[in-house]
Amino acid sequence: MSAQADRQRFACRGDYGRIKPVPVPLLDLDAQHRPLRDALLAAMTRVADSQRFILGPEIEALERELAAMLGIRHAVAVSSGTDALLLALMALDVKPGDEVVTPTFSFFATAGAVARLGARPVFVDIDPVTFNLDPAQTAAAITPKTKAIIPVHLFGLCADLDPIMDAAARAGVPVVEDAAQAIGAAYKTRSAGGIGAFGCFSFFPSKNLGAFGDAGLVTTNDDGLAGRARLLRNHGMQPKYYHHAVGGNFRMDALQAAVLRVKAPHLAEWTHARRRNAERYRCLFKDAGLDAMITLPLEPAGYRHIFNQFVIRTPERDALKRHLDEQGIGNEIYYPVPFHLQPCFADLGYGRGAFPHAERAAGECLAIPIYGELTAAQQQTVVSAIAQFVHRGAGVAR
Numbered sequence: 366m367s368a369q370a371d372r373q374r375f376a377c378r379g380d381y382g383r384i385k386p387v388p389v390p391l392l393d394l395d396a397q398h399r400p401l402r403d404a405l406l407a408a409m410t411r412v413a414d415s416q417r418f419i420l421g422p423e424i425e426a427l428e429r430e431l432a433a434m435l436g437i438r439h440a441v442a443v444s445s446g447t448d449a450l451l452l453a454l455m456a457l458d459v460k461p462g463d464e465v466v467t468p469t470f471s472f473f474a475t476a477g478a479v480a481r482l483g484a485r486p487v488f489v490d491i492d493p494v495t496f497n498l499d500p501a502q503t504a505a506a507i508t509p510k511t512k513a514i515i516p517v518h519l520f521g522l523c524a525d526l527d528p529i530m531d532a533a534a535r536a537g538v539p540v541v542e543d544a545a546q547a548i549g550a551a552y553k554t555r556s557a558g559g560i561g562a563f564g565c566f567s568f569f570p571s572k573n574l575g576a577f578g579d580a581g582l583v584t585t586n587d588d589g590l591a592g593r594a595r596l597l598r599n600h601g602m603q604p605k606y607y608h609h610a611v612g613g614n615f616r617m618d619a620l621q622a623a624v625l626r627v628k629a630p631h632l633a634e635w636t637h638a639r640r641r642n643a644e645r646y647r648c649l650f651k652d653a654g655l656d657a658m659i660t661l662p663l664e665p666a667g668y669r670h671i672f673n674q675f676v677i678r679t680p681e682r683d684a685l686k687r688h689l690d691e692q693g694i695g696n697e698i699y700y701p702v703p704f705h706l707q708p709c710f711a712d713l714g715y716g717r718g719a720f721p722h723a724e725r726a727a728g729e730c731l732a733i734p735i736y737g738e739l740t741a742a743q744q745q746t747v748v749s750a751i752a753q754f755v756h757r758g759a760g761v762a763r
């Protein structure tokens with residue numbers, strides 16, 4: 366008998382205290398890819414047979430399909446989400462001496478792209494409820510040196526873009542949306558990545574639309590910026606061996622494009638499943654009497670959250686994490702250290718206490734499984750494990 370069947374047999378006897386629940390992974394890509402296996406292999410074979418590995422028809426088709434899907438005029442396929450940010454900032458001519466405003470709470474690439482161009486990242490605190498860039502503090506951080514503002518749509522929820530776009534427009538500064546976690550998210554009827562000068566997406570395997578490796582996308586509604594991004598993506602070269610600007614190799618592999626073309630038509634149904642799972646968590650947390658102890662993610666009116674991560678908050682985060690690890694429940698801290706406290710940014714001169722909301726979020730947030738293929742039973746297992754932790758010592762679920 367398998368270990369899993371064994372556990373279920375004991376569970377049927379009501380022997381809950383002694384046994385661990387069936388593990389729930391944070392993400393199960395195999396469950397997503399299994400039904401598409403034949404189509405994915407056929408797409409990869411098509412590229413192998415064509416021998417068109419660099420740019421070419423797969424890339425062009427993917428760009429057309431994603432631009433149509435997102436409702437954005439131009440889509441430029443690139444090598445990663447990190448490179449999407451770097452390329453967008455290069456296309457906006459960000460250079461040493463410039464400042465770029467970013468939230469202090471995000472994945473490293475947001476600030477890393479700024480620093481790699483020799484510019485100074487200027488950090489801003491987050492809104493404590495949405496985890497996203499605080500608009501008033503963003504406006505206050507703009508100086509004559511500001512060359513761009515990068516709001517991040519963290520975990521799949523758009524930043525409050527209207528006041529950020531207004532402040533940027535008043536200062537004549539472009540906005541680059543870090544939409545790496547937000548493909549398909551919406552802000553007041555508009556698509557994430559289509560509101561600022563550029564949108565930057567990632568197809569890292571754990572994103573809602575993931576490649577079989579690294580890949581990314583730059584989007585824009587501006588013809589001139591699209592041309593600039595295309596030029597810089599391929600060493601500023603047009604035609605071959607004539608270089609108009611110093612760009613880089615930021616090209617997406619045709620193999621990744623072929624994989625993404627198989628997966629992209631399913632994104633809407635996968636996103637729907639993530640949103641359904643988020644609703645189900647709301648009910649399960651409430652039913653378990655946890656809603657007063659654990660803060661659940663919010664979807665403000667007029668926003669469409671796509672739940673790349675479902676991030677809960679509790680001051681007892683570290684102990685809860687240990688408990689879930691012991692129970693085999695997938696979880697992760699996104700992100701444990703805000704940018705202004707990272708060793709590599711120590712020379713920027715920010716200290717502890719500079720951005721209290723971000724620092725608090727870094728100590729309290731914990732992502733739990735939310736992927737579309739997650740079953741109701743698995744969600745119940747996750748919530749029961751959290752309930753066991755919260756009600757420990759209260760004589761419940763022991």
Ligand SMILES: *Cc1c(COP(=O)(O)O)cnc(C)c1O
Nearest residue numbers: 445446447472474545546567569
């Ligand atoms: C994933 C991610 C990136 C970088 O994308 P890669 O494809 O991994 O390079 C940038 N910003 C945010 C917010 C991300 O989550």
